[in-house]
Amino acid sequence: MHWVDKQEDFDRAAAEGKCVGFETNGTPMLGLPDGVEQEPILRIEVQDLSAKQLYFLKRELYQHFTYTEIRHLHTAKHSEIAMGLHGLRVLAQRLNELGIRNHIVHDL
Structure with missing residues (x-):
């Protein structure tokens, strides 16, 4: 690189x-050059969250990631999550149900 x-x-x-x-x-x-495969990422849009949404977002994240991984996301001010496509789709659907705007990105 x-x-x-x-x-x-x-x-x-x-x-x-x-x-x-x-x-x-x-x-x-x-x-990455053309032809190099990338992992899809789930991008959570910057938005105001209610206390209920924030509680459920934390709960959903802790079901998929360790405390250290979540702390790194927070410290680096990232709003992008990389994991398997099926897991991303499940998490994206759950966040949509909670009214948290997000989308899956396949290419950066």
Whole structure:
């Protein structure tokens, strides 16, 4: 992987089919060449949550992840969760039932 911080470096690495890392809006991102499979991620949109929604969101997350994984998501200010596609669909459906906006992303 090659870390890039300028558009021309990104374009050059992409033209060479290299995997690149970069930062966007303070979040480290990974750019993969075409044809490289990626794990789908569940993106939970930034939104105001009621106390009930927050309680159930925590409960759902603790059923799928360890405390350390959740703490890392919070510390890094991530709202994206990577896991198997079936698990993501189940979790996304449950969050939809709770009125928590989310969507599954297959390509970054």
